[in-house]
Amino acid sequence: MTDISNPSDEVLLEVNDLKTYFFSREGVVKAVDGVDLTVRRGEIYGLVGESGCGKSVTSLSILRLVGRPGKIVGGTIKFQGRNLLDLSETEMKAMRGNRISMIFQQSLPSLDPVYKIGDQIVEAHQVHAKIDKKEAWNLAVEMLDLVGIPDPKRRAHCYPYELSGGMAQRVMIAMALTCEPALLIADEPTTALDVTIEAQILELISNLRTKLGMSVILITHNLGVVAETADRVAVMYAGRIVEEASVLSLFAQPLHPYTQGLIDSIPVLNQTKARLHIIPGVVPDCINLPAGCKFGPRCEARIKYNLTVCNQIEPHLIQVSPEHKVRCWLYEESGQHQRPALSSSEAPI
Amino acid sequence: MDVTAATIETPSEAQDLRHAPRFRWHPMALFGLITFGIIVLASIFAPLISHYDPIDQDLRSRLLFPSAEHILGTDSMGRDVFSRILYGGRQALVISFVSVLINAAVGTVLGSIAARRAGSMVDEIIMRMIDLFLAFPGLIVSLTVVVILKPGFWPLVLALTITGWTPYARLARAVGLEINLQTYIEAAAATGESGFLTMWKHVIPNTLGPILAQVFLRFGHTLLTIAGLSYLGLGIQPPTPDWGAMLSEAQAFMVRVPTLILSPGLTIFITTLSVTMAGQGLMLMFDPQQARTW
Amino acid sequence: MYAMMVRRLLIMPLLLALVSLIAFLFPYVGGMDPTSAILRSRIGEREQTPEIVAAVKEELGLDQPLGVQYLKWLGKIFTGDLGRSFISQAPVGEILFRGLKITLVLALVAISFAVIVSIPMGVLSAIKPGKFFDNLIAIITQTGVAIPEFWFAPVLILVFALKLNWLPSAGWRGPLFIIMPALTLSLRPIAYFTRLTRETMIEVLQKDFIRAARAKGLSESQVIWRHAVRNSLIPVITMITLWMAGLLGGSVIVEVIFGVPGIGRVMYEAVLAKDLPVVQAGVVLITSLAIIVNTLTDLGYIALNPAIRLETSQK
Numbered sequence: 001m002t003d004i005s006n007p008s009d010e011v012l013l014e015v016n017d018l019k020t021y022f023f024s025r026e027g028v029v030k031a032v033d034g035v036d037l038t039v040r041r042g043e044i045y046g047l048v049g050e051s052g053c054g055k056s057v058t059s060l061s062i063l064r065l066v067g068r069p070g071k072i073v074g075g076t077i078k079f080q081g082r083n084l085l086d087l088s089e090t091e092m093k094a095m096r097g098n099r100i101s102m103i104f105q106q107s108l109p110s111l112d113p114v115y116k117i118g119d120q121i122v123e124a125h126q127v128h129a130k131i132d133k134k135e136a137w138n139l140a141v142e143m144l145d146l147v148g149i150p151d152p153k154r155r156a157h158c159y160p161y162e163l164s165g166g167m168a169q170r171v172m173i174a175m176a177l178t179c180e181p182a183l184l185i186a187d188e189p190t191t192a193l194d195v196t197i198e199a200q201i202l203e204l205i206s207n208l209r210t211k212l213g214m215s216v217i218l219i220t221h222n223l224g225v226v227a228e229t230a231d232r233v234a235v236m237y238a239g240r241i242v243e244e245a246s247v248l249s250l251f252a253q254p255l256h257p258y259t260q261g262l263i264d265s266i267p268v269l270n271q272t273k274a275r276l277h278i279i280p281g282v283v284p285d286c287i288n289l290p291a292g293c294k295f296g297p298r299c300e301a302r303i304k305y306n307l308t309v310c311n312q313i314e315p316h317l318i319q320v321s322p323e324h325k326v327r328c329w330l331y332e333e334s335g336q337h338q339r340p341a342l343s344s345s346e347a348p349i
Numbered sequence: 350m351d352v353t354a355a356t357i358e359t360p361s362e363a364q365d366l367r368h369a370p371r372f373r374w375h376p377m378a379l380f381g382l383i384t385f386g387i388i389v390l391a392s393i394f395a396p397l398i399s400h401y402d403p404i405d406q407d408l409r410s411r412l413l414f415p416s417a418e419h420i421l422g423t424d425s426m427g428r429d430v431f432s433r434i435l436y437g438g439r440q441a442l443v444i445s446f447v448s449v450l451i452n453a454a455v456g457t458v459l460g461s462i463a464a465r466r467a468g469s470m471v472d473e474i475i476m477r478m479i480d481l482f483l484a485f486p487g488l489i490v491s492l493t494v495v496v497i498l499k500p501g502f503w504p505l506v507l508a509l510t511i512t513g514w515t516p517y518a519r520l521a522r523a524v525g526l527e528i529n530l531q532t533y534i535e536a537a538a539a540t541g542e543s544g545f546l547t548m549w550k551h552v553i554p555n556t557l558g559p560i561l562a563q564v565f566l567r568f569g570h571t572l573l574t575i576a577g578l579s580y581l582g583l584g585i586q587p588p589t590p591d592w593g594a595m596l597s598e599a600q601a602f603m604v605r606v607p608t609l610i611l612s613p614g615l616t617i618f619i620t621t622l623s624v625t626m627a628g629q630g631l632m633l634m635f636d637p638q639q640a641r642t643w
Numbered sequence: 644m645y646a647m648m649v650r651r652l653l654i655m656p657l658l659l660a661l662v663s664l665i666a667f668l669f670p671y672v673g674g675m676d677p678t679s680a681i682l683r684s685r686i687g688e689r690e691q692t693p694e695i696v697a698a699v700k701e702e703l704g705l706d707q708p709l710g711v712q713y714l715k716w717l718g719k720i721f722t723g724d725l726g727r728s729f730i731s732q733a734p735v736g737e738i739l740f741r742g743l744k745i746t747l748v749l750a751l752v753a754i755s756f757a758v759i760v761s762i763p764m765g766v767l768s769a770i771k772p773g774k775f776f777d778n779l780i781a782i783i784t785q786t787g788v789a790i791p792e793f794w795f796a797p798v799l800i801l802v803f804a805l806k807l808n809w810l811p812s813a814g815w816r817g818p819l820f821i822i823m824p825a826l827t828l829s830l831r832p833i834a835y836f837t838r839l840t841r842e843t844m845i846e847v848l849q850k851d852f853i854r855a856a857r858a859k860g861l862s863e864s865q866v867i868w869r870h871a872v873r874n875s876l877i878p879v880i881t882m883i884t885l886w887m888a889g890l891l892g893g894s895v896i897v898e899v900i901f902g903v904p905g906i907g908r909v910m911y912e913a914v915l916a917k918d919l920p921v922v923q924a925g926v927v928l929i930t931s932l933a934i935i936v937n938t939l940t941d942l943g944y945i946a947l948n949p950a951i952r953l954e955t956s957q958k
Contacts (some may be wrong), residue, residue: 065857093861096860097859097860102855109852110851110854113852123861124859127859127861128860477657477658480658483933484933484937485662485926485929486892486929488896489895489925489929492914493926494673496917497673569789573791577791580896581911596791603797603801607801610794610798610801614791617791626785
C-alpha cells in the first residue's frame, strides 16, 4: 500500500462497457462482458480474479491485441480523452509500446531468442522515435541499469537464453518503459517467479511508478500482491467487474460475496482451522453463462437472504461510497426488490 | 440509480453447446479416398469395363486420335489406350501396396522398439541404421537391385523395401517417444506389465494413426518410383501394360500425337495426387493442431 | 551439447566403413561374380586359358581371401585410386567427379530456384492460414509432389523446345541447357520447402515473443519478417542441406531425359552396363557425401538451436 506518492484524481484511462467476445465453433465465448474501470494518473490499479475470468483479455483489448477469433464488440476505451477503439491501426501502433506498454506473465518466452536483449530494447525505441543505433543502445544500457540489472553494459550483449526468469522480467520492464509510457499494463508479471524475486519485481514496479509518474494496471490472481502494491483494486468475475475500491476499503470491508470468499480463502498462518474455506461450486462455462448475476449460483448470501432476483436480473455496478463500487443485489434497490436487511458488518460504509 | 430492470442476458447469441462430432471427415481425406477408390476399382474391374484386349495389336489402327471407337485413341502398335490405362495400374498398384505394407510393418516395429528403449544401445543402433539406409541413393540402389535380379514382381518389391522402411521407423520412433511419456504407459508398468507386451498393446496401436497417414503419403511416392523404373524400362516389363512404360513409348510420338502422353501421365498424376491428399487429410484428422483453419 | 556433437562425429566413420563394406560385398550377394567380370574386361573370352587366368588373378590380387581384397580396395580408395571402368578403362575417379560437378551445378540451381519461390509462398500462406491464398498454395504444393518428373520433363520439352523453340531440348552445352532440368528438379523441393516454411511459421507465430513484439508497436510486416521469419529459418535451412545431398542420387531420371551427363546418368549407365568399379565407387561416394552432409547438418542444428542451448545452459 502506497503512502509515498499521492495519485492525482486525473483520469488517465476510462473503460466503459467493454465487450470482447470469441467466436468459436462451439459457441460465443463472452470473455469480457461489460467491463467498466477507471485508472487515474500515477496510480497502481490492481485487477484481480481467478483464471479465465477475463482479466488478460481485458488488458489485451485495451491494446487492441486480441487475436482471431476474438473481437471487441462494444464499449469505449478512453485513453487521455481519446477513444482507442476509434483509432486507425497506424495510430494504435503509435500507442503500443510508446504511450501504453505491456509486460507479460512469461518473460523469457516473450523475448525473441535470436536477438540480443540490447537490440530488442533498441528496437522498442526505434519503432517510435528517430534515434540512431548508438544512442539508442546507450539508452538501452541505461534502462537496464534502471531496472536493476547488474553490469548492464555487458548484459546488453546477452541473448535471452542466458537470463534467469527474474532478469528476463526486468528486461521486459526495461523494454516496456523505454519510451516512457503513461500507462504500463502488467499481466501477471510475477506469477511465474518465485517469491523473493516476486517481491523485488513488485518493488521495482512501484518505484518506477513513483519515478516516472506513470500508471500501472497490475493484473494478478494473488490478493497478497494487490494488498502490497496497489492503490485501488477491481475484482473480476466471469467477464465483469464485481467490485472496485481503494485497497484499504476493499480489505477493510469487502462487500461482494465473491470478494469476501476470496479473502476468506486465504489461509492465515497464525490461525488454526479444521478446513480451509472454499467458495463452493465452479467457475461458470463462458459459453453458457447463467442468467442474472453470474456469481449467483455459488453465492451463499443469496441463499442466506433468500433472494430470487439474483437468478433473474444482473445487478449494476453501483457506487456505494466515494471509493467503493459493487455489483450485487445486496446493496441495490431496484424498486420491486427491497434491499435485504444486512447485518452491521455487511452494511456499506 | 437506474431502477428499471437491467437487460436480461438471453442466450440468443450464445448457441447451445453443439456437440461437435469427435470425428469429422476432412474434405481432402474424403476427396482423396473416393478418387483413389474409383481408380482402384477401375483397375480391378478392368476386364468388365474395357472392350479391347490391352495387348492386342492392330497395326492398321496405329496412333489414332480419340474417337467413339477408341475413347483415348490407340498407341504406336494399334493397342487401345483406354484399355491399357485400365489395366496399366494393376501391377504397379499391387507392388506398391505390398511394398508399403512391408515397409510400414518393419518400420513401425523397429521404430517402436527404439522408442521403447530410448537412449539405450538398441535405440542408438536402430537410429544409426536408419541414418545409414537413408543415406543410400534410393533410386540408384533400386536400379541396381533390379538389374542384378532382373525385373519382376519380387525384385521390384525388394528394390522398394531395402531403404523404404526408414521413414516409417523415424515416424514410429518419434510418435513412440511421445506415447511412452503418457501416464497410461506408466500405469501399465505399475501393474507389472512387461515392456514387450506394453509395446504391442499400447504403443503400437496408438502409433497406427500417424503411420496410416504416412502410408498414404508414401504410397504415392512408391507408385511414382515404380512408374519411373518402368519408364526406364526396368520396371514392369512389356507386354504387360503399365502407365510408366506407356509414357516412355508415347514420348517418341509426342509431337505427332500429343494426347498419347496425356493419358498415362494424367493417370499417374491423379492417382498419386488422390492418395497423397487422402494421406494429408487423414493426418489433419488425427492431429487437428495442424489444422489450416484456426 | 558438446557430448551430443562428439557422439555424432564419432559415429560417422563407423557408418562410412559400413557403407564401404556393403558396397564391396553386394556384387557377391547379387551373384555378379566380380572376378569373371574383371577377367572378361581385361582379356577376351577366348583367351581365358587356365594359365593366363591364374596369372591375371595373381596380378590383380584376385586370388587373395575376401577380407584382404576388401582392405586393399579400401586402401586404394583412400589414396584416390578408384579403379578403372570395365567399359571405357577410364579412371573411375575421373568419371565420377566429372559427373558430380555437373549434378552439383544442376542441384544448386534447382534448390536456389526452389528457395526463392517457396519461402515467400510459405510465409504468405502462414500469415493467413485457411484463407484463399493458403488453400491455393496448398493445391500447388500437392500438385508438385504428385507430378511425375518423367511426364513434366517431356511436356516441357514439347512446349519449350519443340513447339516454341525457345530452349534446347537436351544436352549440356551452355546456360540455357540448365533451365528445364533445374525446373523439373525443383518441383518436389518447392512443395516440401513451402510446406515446412508454412508449418514452422504458423508455430512460431503462436509464440509469446510475437505477441510481445506487437505490443511494442511493431507493424505486422516488421513482426513477420524481423521476428517470425528469423525464427523459422533453422528447420528450413536444415531441410535445404538435406535435399542437396538427396538430389545427388535422385537426379537420375531428369538427367537421362535431358541428356545431362551428371552423376545420376553416369550411375544409371554404369548399372545397366554392370560396370562394377563405377557402381561400387559411385555408391560409396554418393552415400558418404550424404552421411557427411547429414552429420554436419545435425551438428549445426545442435549448435544453433536455442532450445537445446537453453536446456544445456541451465544444467
